[in-house]
Amino acid sequence: RTAVGIYLCKLRLGISNRLLACIFQIADKQTVSRIINSARQAIVKSFVLGNLGFGHVTREDVIGRHTTTIARELMCGGDSTDTAIIIIDGTYLYIQHDILVVDRGFRDSIGVMKALGLQATMPSFLDGRRQFSAEEANKSRCITKIRWVVEAANRRLKQFKYFANTIQNSSLVYLESDMSIACALINHYQPPMARSKLEDEEIGVQIMQLRQQKNKIQL
Secondary structure (H helix, E strand, C coil), rough: CCCHHHHHHHHHHHHCHHHHHHHCCCCHHHHHHHHHHHHHHHHHCCHHCCCCCCCCCCCHHHHHCCHHHHHHHHHHHHCCCCCCEEEECCCCCCCCEEEEEECHHHHHHHHHHHHHCEEEEEEECCCCCCCCCCHHHHHHHHHHHHHHHHHHHHHHHCHHHHHHCCCCCHHHHHHHHHHHHHHHHHHHHHCCCCCCCCHHHHHHHHHHHHCCCCCCCCC
């Protein structure tokens, strides 16, 4: 129990092993390092697998608890109630074969996603043009409307001060485990990132109607 407490203090507060040794009255920082590594391994084995990745959640749960009405309206036209809409970013490793909403950093991966049978949607590129077409601009706005959860998720993650600090090279080997533990804690103890509101369906319909309008002042 003490070992887990020391490790969580490290993640949450981002303080040095030397200071942890002082707080918990441990002989030296090397001992703290060994305690942290032991706790890390135990948490990954007993906690992370049950709270992170698609192994811990059903597709129905993703659709019912984590797919909002407005996202379904904008990505599926409101017609499908059996499609999971998954928003991924460069740090996310867990995906499923449904609709993927990605940013421009995934440009070179779109072909691979489609080859795997995934439906991926991404903001457009100017490619040397002065401006987007009305259709491209409106599509990008729809994507932006539902991608805000990426920043919200990053904000939750940054509550763990350890990730806001410069991580030493010697600790990089543990980074994936530390990140997985932080994300598992967020999944287990915090509510879903986004929840549908009563007005979401109406807002989604209005956005889809406006999306069809032409840009009368386009240059």
